[in-house]
Amino acid sequence: MRKIPQQLIPLAVLFIVLLGVLVVARQLFVPKTFGDLGHYRATAVDEVAAQPAAYAGYRVCLDCHDDIYQRKQLSSHAGLACETCHGAAAAHATGESDQLPTVPRGRDHCQLCHGYNSARPTGFPQILSNMHNPGEACVKCHDSHSPRMAKGNGECSACHQMIANQKAVSSHMSLDCTDCHTVPIDHATQPRVVQALKPNSEETCGKCHARGSSAGAEVARIDMAEHGGRYLCWECHYPHLPEAKL
Ligand code: HEC
Ligand code: HEC
Ligand code: HEC
Ligand code: HEC
Ligand code: HEC
Ligand code: HEC
Ligand code: HEC
Ligand code: HEC
Known part of the structure; x- marks a missing residue:
């Protein structure tokens, strides 16, 4: 017979000791009704059922x-x-x-679900908190039990809802559609006969964002000749949600 390797003896002793500890621990610590209903403590059912419902x-x-x-x-x-x-x-x-x-009137609460998070499904209504009416309570404008806001007939959003919604949560939310679009009044009643125009010159953007423009100081200025190279502004910035990075 070959000699048993020396290191196996302490290992075997250790194994037997651990096994002993396990057997003792099982006796001491495993609750009495464990196993009666499968891998559970049978009395847990009554204990949980006895708790007051919250x-x-x-x-x-x-x-x-x-x-x-x-x-x-x-x-x-x-x-x-x-x-x-x-x-x-x-x-x-x-x-x-x-x-x-509790009545959760704070902005934090709504943002648990509506704060922008790129992991949320596309189309789920989300806002950028620092841009969507910052500082004001959501419930000032939205009824939490019916959050969509009423829209008047003839408003652009009555027909162009997606665009209006996107703009409402973007940094362009304070702009009117007509700041950029020329819209004959009859477009609202006969939209296919009387056409609204899309901007055809970068000047539309330049009147607020050019270096020398008269827009308020909070509006970011760019060098119209340099910025964006030979591409049109709206080839990079979607005008109804213009932030380049979120
Ligand atoms: C037996 C009737 C009754 C039931 C059932 C009931 N409520 Fe009420 N609730 C009231 C009354 C009455 C008030 C107004 C109390 C006051 O203004 O003093 C109220 C007020 C509230 C308020 C306003 C609290 C505030 O600070 O203004 C909330 C929120 C509310 N209930 C939620 C609920 C929810 C959620 C349920 C279901 C889980 C519920 N209630 C079930 C009678 C009821
Ligand atoms: C999306 C979150 C949300 C859900 C869901 C919701 N509530 Fe509310 N509720 C609020 C908020 C926020 C307010 C405070 C509104 C305010 O101050 O203008 C409120 C206010 C109330 C009030 C106070 C009276 C009032 O009308 O302002 C009652 C009562 C109430 N809720 C009951 C309910 C009941 C009953 C349900 C379910 C049918 C419900 N709520 C579902 C968020 C919610
Ligand atoms: C627990 C998650 C949750 C909370 C909290 C919550 N919402 Fe919503 N909200 C939703 C869901 C879900 C929808 C429906 C999304 C869809 O249609 O895909 C929605 C839709 C909306 C819409 C879009 C309405 C429309 O018809 O286009 C608005 C606006 C809105 N919520 C505002 C609020 C406000 C304001 C609060 C805080 C008082 C709030 N929500 C709290 C889950 C939530
Ligand atoms: C000053 C008024 C005002 C306040 C305050 C406000 N909103 Fe809005 N919100 C609007 C308007 C206007 C729209 C666009 C109209 C619509 O589609 O309902 C809108 C749209 C939305 C949408 C829908 C976006 C979409 O894609 O359909 C969500 C979600 C929303 N708001 C959530 C919030 C939350 C959350 C807060 C608080 C942190 C808040 N809002 C505060 C006015 C407001
Ligand atoms: C009654 C519904 C309705 C209303 C209200 C309305 N539109 Fe339109 N709009 C349309 C339709 C439908 C088209 C598509 C026309 C076509 O393709 O011939 C259109 C086209 C447009 C276009 C041109 C899109 C393109 O691809 O050339 C713009 C820009 C536009 N609308 C802006 C606006 C603005 C800004 C307002 C508010 C002042 C507005 N619309 C109000 C229905 C409407
Ligand atoms: C900051 C300027 C600006 C504002 C404000 C603006 N638009 Fe536009 N819109 C544009 C530009 C630029 C285009 C052309 C985009 C392109 O060709 O890629 C456009 C395109 C459109 C189109 C064609 C479809 C599309 O998505 O490209 C429609 C419809 C439209 N806008 C409607 C609206 C409505 C409705 C509003 C108000 C809720 C609005 N716009 C606000 C600049 C603006
Ligand atoms: C009537 C004035 C006005 C016009 C016209 C306008 N903008 Fe804006 N724009 C603003 C305001 C106000 C803001 C929000 C303040 C800020 O962030 O600079 C803004 C924000 C922006 C931002 C985001 C800046 C940031 O903070 O990241 C971009 C990008 C932008 N606009 C691009 C455009 C483009 C492209 C056009 C033309 C299609 C345009 N804007 C037309 C007023 C305007
Ligand atoms: C080739 C793509 C491209 C084109 C074309 C373009 N931009 Fe931008 N723009 C960007 C990028 C990317 C940023 C973000 C840069 C940064 O934050 O450093 C930006 C940032 C901006 C800002 C915010 C600057 C700031 O300081 O926060 C404004 C405003 C803006 N662009 C307006 C415009 C206007 C107006 C035009 C048309 C004259 C235009 N852009 C054309 C890519 C473009």
Whole structure:
């Protein structure tokens, strides 16, 4: 028989000691009902069931806030449960406590979902916080239970909604469509007969962004002759969302 390699002996001792510790630990620390219902502690079911429910579910809110629910279901926030924004409200809903649910009026809250994040799906409505009406509460303009804003007939956004929405969240949000487009009044009623024009000269941009322009000091100035080389401004900047990098 070959000699057992010397280092195996301490290893075997260590193995036996660890095995012993495991057996003892199992006796001492594994709860009694472990394994009765599979890989769980059977008493955990009763313990969890005995905890007071913190969330009530949206159906309970209907009893008293039906009007808000109806409005929300017709809006793009239809998929959000009340308690997603107002927090756990079971105590309030049962009337057992005069503690009211939280009302998240801060900008931070809306931005959990709407702050710009390149990982979000394309088309999900997002804003750049430092540009979208900075400093003002979202709920000043948006109804959180029906966040889309009403639009008048004949406004450009009634037909060009995508463009209007993009502009509204860009650094060009304060501009009117007609700052850049020449639009005959009848375009709004007969758009295919009476055409609106797209800018055909870089001067459209230059009247605000050229070095000597009379626009406010907060508007970034560029050298019209140098900047962008031989390309047109809108070959690099989408005019309705002009920031070159987000
Ligand atoms: C039994 C009726 C009842 C139910 C059910 C109920 N509420 Fe209310 N809720 C009220 C009343 C009444 C008030 C107004 C209390 C006040 O102004 O003092 C109120 C106020 C609120 C407020 C405003 C708090 C504030 O600070 O102004 C929120 C938010 C609210 N409820 C959310 C919910 C949610 C979410 C649910 C469902 C989980 C719910 N409620 C279920 C009766 C109810
Ligand atoms: C997207 C987040 C959000 C969701 C979802 C939401 N709320 Fe609100 N809720 C708010 C905010 C923000 C306010 C404060 C509005 C303000 O101050 O103008 C508010 C205000 C309220 C108020 C105070 C009264 C009022 O109308 O201003 C009640 C009551 C209320 N919510 C109940 C509900 C119920 C019931 C649901 C579900 C059907 C719900 N909310 C869903 C964000 C939300
Ligand atoms: C838990 C996530 C969540 C929160 C918090 C939230 N929203 Fe929304 N919001 C959504 C979803 C989802 C949509 C629908 C997106 C879609 O249609 O693809 C939406 C849509 C919108 C729209 C687009 C409306 C339209 O019809 O084009 C606006 C504006 C908006 N929310 C504003 C707000 C404001 C203001 C707040 C804070 C009071 C807020 N949201 C809080 C998830 C959220
Ligand atoms: C001064 C008014 C005002 C304030 C304050 C404001 N918004 Fe808006 N917001 C608008 C207008 C106007 C639009 C464009 C009209 C529309 O499509 O509803 C818009 C559009 C949006 C859109 C839709 C963009 C799209 O792609 O459809 C979202 C999302 C949005 N706002 C979220 C917010 C959030 C979040 C806040 C707070 C951090 C906020 N808004 C504050 C006026 C405001
Ligand atoms: C009643 C719906 C409607 C309204 C309101 C409207 N438009 Fe239009 N617009 C259209 C349609 C439809 C076209 C496409 C016309 C075509 O292809 O012949 C168009 C085309 C345009 C074009 C030209 C696009 C191109 O590719 O040449 C511009 C620019 C434009 N609109 C800007 C505006 C502006 C700015 C306003 C607000 C002052 C406005 N429109 C209001 C429906 C509308
Ligand atoms: C900063 C100047 C500027 C503003 C403000 C502006 N546009 Fe434009 N728009 C342009 C330019 C430049 C083009 C041509 C883009 C191109 O050819 O690639 C254009 C193109 C368009 C087109 C053609 C389709 C497209 O997406 O290229 C439509 C429609 C349009 N604009 C509508 C609008 C409406 C509606 C508004 C207001 C909500 C608006 N524009 C605000 C500069 C502007
Ligand atoms: C009526 C004045 C006006 C016109 C016309 C105008 N802009 Fe602007 N532009 C602004 C304002 C105001 C801002 C926001 C302040 C800033 O960031 O400089 C802005 C911001 C920008 C920015 C973002 C700057 C940054 O901070 O990253 C770019 C890029 C831009 N504009 C390009 C254009 C292009 C391209 C055109 C022509 C299609 C144009 N602008 C026409 C007023 C104008
Ligand atoms: C070849 C692509 C290209 C063309 C063409 C172009 N730009 Fe830009 N522009 C950029 C890039 C990239 C940036 C960002 C540069 C940076 O932040 O350093 C920028 C930045 C800007 C800024 C912001 C400058 C600042 O200091 O924040 C303005 C305003 C602007 N461009 C306006 C215009 C106007 C107006 C035209 C047409 C005369 C134009 N651009 C043509 C690529 C272009």
